[in-house]
Amino acid sequence: MRGGGGLWQLSQCLARRLSRSKPRGMPRAFATAPAAETVELKKTALHDLHVEHGGKMVPFAGWSMPLQYNDSIMDSTLHCRAAAGLFDVSHMCGLSLRGRDCVPFLETLVIADVAGLRPGTGTLTVFTNERGGAIDDSVVTKVGDDHIYLVVNAGCRDKDLAHIGAHLDDFKAKGGDVEWHIHDERSLLALQGPLAAPVLQLLMKDDLSKIYFGEFRTLDINGAHCFLTRTGYTGEDGFEISVPSDHAVDLTRAILEKSEGKVRLTGLGARDSLRLEAGLCLYGNDMEQHTTPVEAGLSWAIGKRRRAEGGFLGAKVILKQLQEGPPIRRVGFFSNGPPPRSHSEILSSSSSGGEKIGEVTSGGFSPCLKKNIAMGYVKSGFHKPGTQVKIVIRGKANDGIVTKMPFVPTKYYKPS
């Protein structure tokens, strides 16, 4: 879901290098020039600050981003849940749609009931194609009836903007009133964990206890005009803060200093562990062009009115799946043996000996639970929690069990 480039980009990058280099193991990763030498990586406003704090910078969706800092990925993941982590997610693309018709326009492209959102609230949604597949996932906020703010994945930026832009032109040609603005003048920080709110409160006047999960405000933080959304990609309480880029370094330093070292910079490695523990999709891994929101377990994000009326791309396919059930479903697993990884085969565990029923899309060792967790797609019928399966890793079948997600309980700040 809210990652960046997703696996495919990293794999491509890697595959390119491996294919050029000598087959001698780890040195491959070191000895060969990265794609970075041929394509200049984009740097966020915080790039130098990352390096200053020991960030191991890696190419990610065309950006140079910190994979981790001096803490291990394990420690970093645990620290975010115990205290707080601060992530630079400026590679993600913020976008505003403005105009009288921005809500009906967006509703032609996404599954959410945008019209039904209260002003100042948002939701996770999916941009669909004509076949009902996911072009991207995104958090959309209805700032007001004439202003939508949304954030899309870095790795999907070009195709998303092309897609939205083409439909925008058509919509305007028919007389619709919508303009768009890409917030390249802003940076995006995610502050996540139990200390996120108390620390951020030290830098602002507005009362954070009145802003709940999914809510959005424009307000001053540390003297800069920010867009604040109480959301995130970790399962923890927290915020995404869109800040003018010339204030991004100041705000980052202020958060770190005010927390007296309790908020730590956290990289992409821990971000991936955290979102997996929270059962959240990484677009490009767990959701792709051919995956429908129903298969991905996001039927809840299809508004009631949208189910009745349709009116988004691929609605026919999606509404039919809602009626009849999808052929495959995204589920979570616990497993024994080595941690499952993307593309590990899933077999049924029947005594007759295991037909292929699906594939893992993300998996790893959970730093919090200290055991293997994974998500993937299985044929409907094998999706119920408690179903025994086999997960094949390096030719060996390991025991797995279908499990409810999130793996680690979410701690969103909701009205009690």
Place this chain on the structure above:
Amino acid sequence: MALKLWASSTANAIRISCSSSRPDFPAFSIFRSFSSVIEGLKYTGSHEWVKQEGSVATVGITDHAQGHLGEVVFVELPESGAAVAKGSSFGAVESVKATSDVNSPVSGEVIEVNTKLTETPGLINSSPYEDGWMIKVRPSDPSELKSLMGSKEYTKFCEEEDAH
């Protein structure tokens, strides 16, 4: 250890991170300064070590390798009695970040495996050259060891790698 990819996004990222685009600022410089190399052992370019004592060769992965992998969470080992071949994978090490094949520095028969690693895979991080050993092999051709790197050569090899 041949870092063959079983791909999680972070798994991929860590390898990419190894090839820093800033040669003057190598990624993992912090790890490098702490990684140790033991005299008297032989080393492979894929970051395994081997120690020969009489007719027994003990095999593990180096401090440099464990530093790059991060916390080891699972170790896959062969059965005692299995045949291993020089340069071929005999097992795997899994960390939060990545899966890595481990190659044998010598050909021969596995006579013992470190079963403690099943319960305590972190021994590879805390004691890569002692408690974190992986297999003991009876080499079929002890002269194979001669082609491996010594400690000085391996130290230089790691430095050159990190500088790229």
